[in-house]
Every structure is written in structure tokens, then in C-alpha cells.
Amino acid sequence: MSRWKVVSIVLCLGLGIGCIVPTVTAWWYDKNYTESTLKDLDGESKLIKEAPVKDIYHFNLEQGILSVIKGELGTSGKVIVTGLNVEAWPNEILQMAPKVEFYSLDEVQSFIDTASEPQLWQE
Numbered sequence: 001m002s003r004w005k006v007v008s009i010v011l012c013l014g015l016g017i018g019c020i021v022p023t024v025t026a027w028w029y030d031k032n033y034t035e036s037t038l039k040d041l042d043g044e045s046k047l048i049k050e051a052p053v054k055d056i057y058h059f060n061l062e063q064g065i066l067s068v069i070k071g072e073l074g075t076s077g078k079v080i081v082t083g084l085n086v087e088a089w090p091n092e093i094l095q096m097a098p099k100v101e102f103y104s105l106d107e108v109q110s111f112i113d114t115a116s117e118p119q120l121w122q123e
Contacts, residue, residue, distance in 0.1 A: 057102040061086070061094065068108055073101055080105070089115050 057080065060067045066084040071077025086094060093115045102108045 055103065057105065057108050058100065059097045061098050066097065068105075073099070084112065086115070 055070060056072050057068055057070055058073050060069050064085065064087050065082065066086045067082040068080040068084075069077045070080055086097075089097075097111075097115070100111070102111065
């Protein structure tokens, strides 16, 4: 056999083994890891469903003035902040704001910061 035939056979075998072995190894690892991860996620989701949410906040919008209220949507609760002027906000955000629930005051602040940024809505 000539030298180039031997080199090409060795190269093909090397490439074949080099591609197949890592793929099979990764598949074997993912198969075992995915099953255990799904079991863990299922257990965590059960804990999340059973754990009550302590604080829920929502917006109330009256005559262009936004208020942050503690409690679920559709219920009256303790007013946390009031007097936020939202006349510069886009209409889509104004329509959406009273329909959104937040689970922390950080989320509320992030929403207000995002909606108040004029450069974001001019694009």
C-alpha cells in the first residue's frame, strides 16, 4: 500500500473515533445529568407552588398619577407610593401598568426606571 493510502485511512479512522467518542460521552453524561436535574427541578417547583408569596404589588393609575399599592390586582391595599407623574410614558406602557403584578419593590422600581427612560422609547 502506498504511503498516502495509509495516511488517509489512519486520518479517517482518527477523525471518526475523534468525533464519535466525545459525542457518545457527552450524550451519556447528559442523559444521566438531565434526569437528575429534572427530578430536582420538579421538587423545587413543588416547593415554590406550596410556598405562599408574601408581598405582591401593583399599580393604580388615576388621572395621570401612578400609585404603587401593596396587594393583589383588583384589591385595595396599603398605598406604598403615590404621586408619580407618568404623562411622559408611552400609551402602551400606561395601558399595561395597571395589569402587572410585582413581587418586590425592586421589580417596581425597575419597571418605573425602564418606562421613564426617554431614549428607549424614541427608537
